[in-house]
Amino acid sequence: MRWQPLYFGSLWANQYSDVMKRQHLPDARGVLQAPPEVGGEYEIPPDFELEVRLERTAMNLLESACNALEQVRLNRPLVHNITNYVVMNFTANALLAVGASPVMAHAREEVEDMVRLAGALIINIGTLSTPWIESMFKAGRAAAASSVPIVLDPVGSGATRFRTETARRMLEELPVSVVRGNASEIISLGGAAGGARGVDSIHSADDARAAAEHLARSSSVVVAVTGVEDLVTDGVRTVRIGNGHALMGRVTGTGCAASALCAAFCAVERDPFTAVTGALLTFGIAGELAAAPGPRPGTFQVLLLDALDEIDRALLTRHARIGV
Amino acid sequence: MRWQPLYFGSLWANQYSDVMKRQHLPDARGVLQAPPEVGGEYEIPPDFELEVRLERTAMNLLESACNALEQVRLNRPLVHNITNYVVMNFTANALLAVGASPVMAHAREEVEDMVRLAGALIINIGTLSTPWIESMFKAGRAAAASSVPIVLDPVGSGATRFRTETARRMLEELPVSVVRGNASEIISLGGAAGGARGVDSIHSADDARAAAEHLARSSSVVVAVTGVEDLVTDGVRTVRIGNGHALMGRVTGTGCAASALCAAFCAVERDPFTAVTGALLTFGIAGELAAAPGPRPGTFQVLLLDALDEIDRALLTRHARIGV
Amino acid sequence: MRWQPLYFGSLWANQYSDVMKRQHLPDARGVLQAPPEVGGEYEIPPDFELEVRLERTAMNLLESACNALEQVRLNRPLVHNITNYVVMNFTANALLAVGASPVMAHAREEVEDMVRLAGALIINIGTLSTPWIESMFKAGRAAAASSVPIVLDPVGSGATRFRTETARRMLEELPVSVVRGNASEIISLGGAAGGARGVDSIHSADDARAAAEHLARSSSVVVAVTGVEDLVTDGVRTVRIGNGHALMGRVTGTGCAASALCAAFCAVERDPFTAVTGALLTFGIAGELAAAPGPRPGTFQVLLLDALDEIDRALLTRHARIGV
Numbered sequence A, B, C: 001m002r003w004q005p006l007y008f009g010s011l012w013a014n015q016y017s018d019v020m021k022r023q024h025l026p027d028a029r030g031v032l033q034a035p036p037e038v039g040g041e042y043e044i045p046p047d048f049e050l051e052v053r054l055e056r057t058a059m060n061l062l063e064s065a066c067n068a069l070e071q072v073r074l075n076r077p078l079v080h081n082i083t084n085y086v087v088m089n090f091t092a093n094a095l096l097a098v099g100a101s102p103v104m105a106h107a108r109e110e111v112e113d114m115v116r117l118a119g120a121l122i123i124n125i126g127t128l129s130t131p132w133i134e135s136m137f138k139a140g141r142a143a144a145a146s147s148v149p150i151v152l153d154p155v156g157s158g159a160t161r162f163r164t165e166t167a168r169r170m171l172e173e174l175p176v177s178v179v180r181g182n183a184s185e186i187i188s189l190g191g192a193a194g195g196a197r198g199v200d201s202i203h204s205a206d207d208a209r210a211a212a213e214h215l216a217r218s219s220s221v222v223v224a225v226t227g228v229e230d231l232v233t234d235g236v237r238t239v240r241i242g243n244g245h246a247l248m249g250r251v252t253g254t255g256c257a258a259s260a261l262c263a264a265f266c267a268v269e270r271d272p273f274t275a276v277t278g279a280l281l282t283f284g285i286a287g288e289l290a291a292a293p294g295p296r297p298g299t300f301q302v303l304l305l306d307a308l309d310e311i312d313r314a315l316l317t318r319h320a321r322i323g324v
Helices: A013-023 A048-075 A088-098 A111-117 A130-145 A161-173 A183-190 A209-219 A246-250 A254-268 A272-291 A297-310 A313-319 B013-023 B048-075 B088-098 B111-117 B130-145 B161-173 B183-190 B209-219 B246-250 B254-266 B272-291 B297-310 B313-319 C013-023 C048-075 C088-098 C111-117 C130-145 C161-173 C183-190 C209-219 C246-250 C254-266 C272-291 C297-310 C313-319
Strands: A005-008 A031-033 A041-043 A078-082 A101-104 A120-124 A150-153 A178-181 A222-225 A230-233 A238-241 A321-323 B005-008 B031-033 B041-043 B078-082 B101-104 B120-124 B150-153 B178-181 B222-225 B230-233 B238-241 B321-323 C005-008 C031-033 C041-043 C078-082 C101-104 C120-124 C150-153 C178-181 C222-225 C230-233 C238-241 C321-323
Touching: A048 A088, A048 A238, A048 A254, A048 A272, A048 A313, A048 A321, A078 A088, A078 A111, A078 A130, A078 A254, A088 A101, A088 A254, A088 A297, A088 B297, A111 A130, A120 A130, A120 A254, A130 A150, A130 A161, A150 A161, A150 A254, A161 A183, A161 A209, A178 A183, A178 A254, A178 A272, A183 A209, A183 A222, A209 A222, A209 A230, A209 A238, A222 A272, A230 A272, A238 A272, A246 A272, A246 A297, A254 A272, A272 A297, A272 A313, A297 B297, A297 C088, A297 C297, B048 B088, B048 B238, B048 B254, B048 B272, B048 B313, B048 B321, B078 B088, B078 B111, B078 B130, B078 B254, B088 B101, B088 B254, B088 B297, B088 C297, B111 B130, B120 B130, B120 B254, B130 B150, B130 B161, B150 B161, B150 B254, B161 B183, B161 B209, B178 B183, B178 B254, B178 B272, B183 B209, B183 B222, B209 B222, B209 B230, B209 B238, B222 B272, B230 B272, B238 B272, B246 B272, B246 B297, B254 B272, B272 B297, B272 B313, B297 C297, C048 C088, C048 C238, C048 C254, C048 C272, C048 C313, C048 C321, C078 C088, C078 C111, C078 C130, C078 C254, C088 C101, C088 C254, C088 C297, C111 C130, C120 C130, C120 C254, C130 C150, C130 C161, C150 C161, C150 C254, C161 C183, C161 C209, C178 C183, C178 C254, C178 C272, C183 C209, C183 C222, C209 C222, C209 C230, C209 C238, C222 C272, C230 C272, C238 C272, C246 C272, C246 C297, C254 C272, C272 C297, C272 C313
Parallel strands: A078 A101, A078 A120, A120 A150, A150 A178, A178 A222, B078 B101, B078 B120, B120 B150, B150 B178, B178 B222, C078 C101, C078 C120, C120 C150, C150 C178, C178 C222
Antiparallel strands: A005 A321, A031 A041, A222 A230, A230 A238, A238 A321, B005 B321, B031 B041, B222 B230, B230 B238, B238 B321, C005 C321, C031 C041, C222 C230, C230 C238, C238 C321
């Protein structure tokens, strides 16, 4: 599968094509040298018409991502989290840093009341247990009744049958809008017999593309696979996001925080595909900003929260890397 | 309601009045310009006698706050926390940083044993569930039997009936010494039909003053309302604390940490009104110290713990802002 | 009990003896002055033969510790944590920082599946409750069946009967490889009637030596007592580790993280005595590295994770302090 970049920070994809076509010739290996302000090298687009259409998609997505981020800041959507014990603090702080308002509540006595106040519900199965499953379904049904979008983070799906089956049942019984997982988790839900190793992925996002597109179509959800590159698909449209940093895999809860951001963006942007793309661009670029000083993992975790506070339209536009 | 400052860091309120009366005249709008080392402008005290009495109160409170902080450092009181999952780590670290010794235990099999070892009990309903409620009441009754002071943090009271009713029942059935909440939470307990939005307040401390004073009298508790300004009342005495920083609202668990500090101070200072004033002065000034380098929220959370370790009599005295 | 140093960072113990014997004479008090690159002063070894044997032990242990650390980095062992709510995030990040792969799962429906995927199981009773105890035993029995080593952290044993009895029952019914606790916790399990105050120790590691050795022999486990100095014993061999820093007692969860590191090292090193010594050397030296800039507790917690990422063979060899 070819990674076709459509947008590289601060230079629009269509300008970029123009610039490249004007200034650069294919080299001996048949690839275009990117201009110095972009870096790297890329194949010549085989289909100019398609290229232009996709460039427009990338431009629109980025513009919508910027708008959604600004709406989060403006509206401070309440995000109801039913999530795992490990990441609760970091998730709440990530949501606060980006501008949303987190609440955590899991008692069956109150989840319905709480979710009705919320702009989105995130269900994360990272430290699952039977009483919590009951509450997750209760909250999910109440969310559905109130048209509150639901994001599912199937942490560790594929690692144990308990998690895989619970995640599958949620996809069947609840009108989930978005599923965000790593490659192993998505393969366990949408692919052939997969496999996982604890909660960390043993697959790349590319491995998961077919599974993600299948899952998106069969369950009518937007699927996001995060990893070295992220992939977002609704089964028809698929985009890739080239932002992020390896240090994000060295801090617990970055995937869970990405899911929580998806929920915050879904609370302010009706199209989940657009919302998720915006959330993952925001999170990936925040990761790059946090990694810029070359920190080790402890410091990186702190700087990641700072970057979620700092990020804005200008930083999104300068650093976004969207492709197909 | 008028914010009447009584003490501005390092300048005693009565000296301040003298300084102002000597050096400043009311301006065209009928207000006094504060001397440059204080800043701001204030109305002329309408009642000099009352003023002097209140100044003495402020001086006494600050002196007692300093003493209580030093007692916490000296005695390392064990604070038994039954609190919410989101903030457990940060609360424990805040208590350790200020000099106390935290313990978290919630099993009905052991809460009674644990609370008997403790200097204070903090009950926080942030991620409430039925089994935990049973343990909270068990711990509360054992605390009462052993004269261990109880601090209640009614997180999210007003947002769901489950939380509001649980908090009310605790106030009825347990000899709670202190309730610390944001304005919405306090209004839900002591006021007319209030309202909340998740766990973040939609009211100011001023809105909550009547509710707080009513709650204090009807439940015989000291009530603390924290926000841009903090308010502490026992129903007869009411003081305001002007310390703190907006970044405290951008980090999860700062309110919960403030409640935990109230418990630590109650463990070493018999008068809960004095203890709470001391705890909130300490926490608010720590927030200001942490915010001084202009950090973003991730870094601020770290520096807040550092500041709780650093704060001492001199810093309290220099920065305290007490008023009525 | 004499603290007989065998190895002082970057200078082998036997070289050190040579250096001392060549260059230094006992002073008036009958002690040897250490050479300047070592510092301090030490008694003349009373038994040269024993000394040489012990030096070899220290050298072997350090070499094995370095190898184990490198194996953790290379193999990224999956560590299954059933631990307390307070420290889950910090423990997961400590394991990630040192190079291992953490997973947290506690549901009785899945603990057996999860532990079979793991290289080691850590059971930590810090926020114990009845349903979790059931899962801990289930996971422990499945670990035993799959020869997955079990590390027990008896947090707060001695403080309440519930904790003491649960920890004792685990030692009786599960083939635990390692117990890591503070002095009070170990005394409560292996000694005469002890006592604790919450979850913080009121005893020194020296007080706990007899209890630790007795516990190691009676339960066939390796016992680690951490404190100002750490002690590791299998009932026959006992070593002390002189690394660490006082700030580690000012951050919650450092003991729990040390236990989790013991589990990670047990996953790659078959001899638990060697694994635990390696883990505690690594953790203690990481603490020293983190404390070097003179941070306060909030910053220290962040730097401790950074140091766990940074530490390697060279740093271990330079800073290790092993003695008997």
